[in-house]
Amino acid sequence: MSKGELSHWLMSQRSDFRPSRELDLGFIATNTKTIAIASGKGGVGKTTASLMLAKQLVNSGKKVLLIDCDYNLSNTAVKLGLPLNDNFYSLLSMEKSFSECLHKDGNLHLLSGCNGNSDLFDKSFEHDRFIIDVISEHGNEYDFILLDCPAGIGKETVNLAAYADHRFMIVNPDRSSITDTYALIKILKQKYSVSENHLVVNRVSSQTQYLRVVKSLMDTVSTFLEGQLRVLGPVKFMNTPVDEFDRGLRGAEKNSLHKYFSKIVHKFTDESTGLFENVLNSDFKPSVEQEVQPTL
Ligand SMILES: Nc1ncnc2c1ncn2[C@@H]1O[C@H](COP(=O)(O)OP(=O)(O)O)[C@@H](O)[C@H]1O
Numbered sequence: 001m002s003k004g005e006l007s008h009w010l011m012s013q014r015s016d017f018r019p020s021r022e023l024d025l026g027f028i029a030t031n032t033k034t035i036a037i038a039s040g041k042g043g044v045g046k047t048t049a050s051l052m053l054a055k056q057l058v059n060s061g062k063k064v065l066l067i068d069c070d071y072n073l074s075n076t077a078v079k080l081g082l083p084l085n086d087n088f089y090s091l092l093s094m095e096k097s098f099s100e101c102l103h104k105d106g107n108l109h110l111l112s113g114c115n116g117n118s119d120l121f122d123k124s125f126e127h128d129r130f131i132i133d134v135i136s137e138h139g140n141e142y143d144f145i146l147l148d149c150p151a152g153i154g155k156e157t158v159n160l161a162a163y164a165d166h167r168f169m170i171v172n173p174d175r176s177s178i179t180d181t182y183a184l185i186k187i188l189k190q191k192y193s194v195s196e197n198h199l200v201v202n203r204v205s206s207q208t209q210y211l212r213v214v215k216s217l218m219d220t221v222s223t224f225l226e227g228q229l230r231v232l233g234p235v236k237f238m239n240t241p242v243d244e245f246d247r248g249l250r251g252a253e254k255n256s257l258h259k260y261f262s263k264i265v266h267k268f269t270d271e272s273t274g275l276f277e278n279v280l281n282s283d284f285k286p287s288v289e290q291e292v293q294p295t296l
């Protein structure tokens, strides 16, 4: 498929796609929102954010499908303390139905990936297309579909991010994370004309640090890509042992991590209803003359 054809196909799969006027008759609008949780860099908190956002959305009365798009290095089930499974492969090879492949916890449905499944490794398939097909077929059963994206800027990951209605970029306050996120935003803009993304800064130690990261990325994105970053907020660095941190993800009790993600979800929801005020967007003036790596 040529670049132009792929791009057209991808965009035609989006929920906001409108075919030409003559073909519009059979079009059924869907209210399902798809959000890709992405970053470029690994280990910055995408899976943590995906799980926390899913829980917050469910708590606010929404029905959520979380898809682990890291289809053969899946972490979502591990973090939830669930047994590993090969359901992703079973769905792909049509051995089980979609419903049988889900882990269901009330209104939170999880399609986890496999973990080093060698049949899946051998199988040649485009996971972006497969996941988009799954969403096309079952997406309208949900209010939100969250895509926990793999690290990197592989074509299929970028395609999934471009396909989504929204992209939450998870960034850490270190240069490599900021640089990788900028690279992802740049590819999305240059290949798919995606110019709007959301930003969550995870593992933040201070307000000053948070503002510096936000300013750095926003300046660079607006100056060189003419893009917009809608800032959803910080998540504090939790200085807790890893096993305790992971227990917090599984538990229903509210710890401070839940509070940060609750604020993020509220801000995002307010934005959809027009209440969102992106104060940072208007206050910062671009300060760099030419394209440079974002700096802290
Ligand atoms: N706000 C935070 N404070 C402290 N540790 C965090 C925070 N967010 C994530 N982590 C830890 O960082 C590691 C990577 O997180 P993860 O969500 O798996 O990242 P990714 O999915 O981007 O690879 C995990 O060990 C997780 O416990």
Ligand SMILES: [Mg+2]
Binding pocket: 046, 047, 048, 070, 075
């Ligand atoms: Mg992950």
